[in-house]
Amino acid sequence: MSQRSRQLPRRSCLSTPGSSDRFLAKAPSATADFSFLDLEDSVAPKEKVAARAKVVNALTTLAWDDRVLCVRVNAWDTPWTYGDVIEVVGNAGERLDEVMLPKVRRASDVVALDLLLSQVEANAGLPVGHIGIEAQIETAEGLINVEEICASSRRLESIVFGPADFAASIGMPVTTIDESIHQGPSNPFTYVFSKMLMAGRANGLHVIDGPFLKVRDLDALRFAASISASYGFDGKWALTPDQALVLNEVYSPSQELFDKSFDILDAYKVATDENRIGAVMFGDEMIDEASAKIANSFVARGVRSGMTRSPK
Ligand code: GLV
Ligand code: MG
Secondary structure, X not given: OHHHHOOOOOOEEEEEEOOOHHHHHHHHHOOOOEEEEEOOOOOXXXXXXXXXXXXXXXXXXXXXXXXXXXXXXXXXXXXXXHHHHHHHHHHHOOOOOEEEEOOOOOHHHHHHHHHHHHHHHHHHOOOOOOOEEEEEEOOHHHHHOHHHHHOOOOOEEEEEEOHHHHHHHHOOOOOOOOHHHHOOOXXXXXXXXXXXXXXXXXXXXXXXXXXXXXXXXXXXXXXXXHHHHHHOOOEEEEOOHHHHHHHHHHOOOOHHHHHHHHHHHHHHHHHHHHOOOOOEEEOOEEEOHHHHHHHHHHHHHHHHOOOOOOOO
């Protein structure tokens, strides 16, 4: 549920096709911070309706740990969205944390889902506001409107990039999403990452990178993930349990950075509380209130990921 899941890490967001009983059964054993059961593009049109019951069954009967649990419904430009929400949230809403809405183009797409969720929650005996929303940005129009999208509903917990649909939407000359996008002569994703991050953070949201399609090349995944991680993204979509393991590492602070952050906070406390000085030297670096804010954000990220400070 939304209150709970806002605080949890989302370094690895594992996608599982909702039409596959075999993949659904395996999903809880993957070491992922976040699992979403997909009713959208990994499910063939002829399986869309049947997949809903499989997703309900997986959400209500499998042994999930405390990870964030999400279902990706179909987009509003299909015939399936309202049926997905009514059937899945209506029958498995209790353990569900979020609904992911793909191909969000404008704020009203999120508002429509918010209103529908309120009715479904009320009819299912769930508290209104129980389910959070993750908005997927994967069209040029969605990116242009991302600021208003991020401010459109109190249910929003996160935004996630959809690089494959986005590449199609803007006419990028690529056939897959791999590391070469970040190495070419131009890289439109730098603009996407900056814009999504600012809009998300201005509204207190988690910001998540999308899938990496060359699934067997974990080194290339590590490289691509390190780029959005360097912007400050919280995590990335995983298509396999092995990808999730790499992402858990890439989006956690290193132990060195985590320990250094505690040391900065200790030194800053002594400087301000005992010596009444706002800016002091920490080794070769000057630290002040802003350094303490940065250190606090690394500490929070590490603690959310289960890290502990090394003994002195
Ligand atoms: C994911 O939905 C993508 O389009 O990349
Ligand atoms: Mg997509």
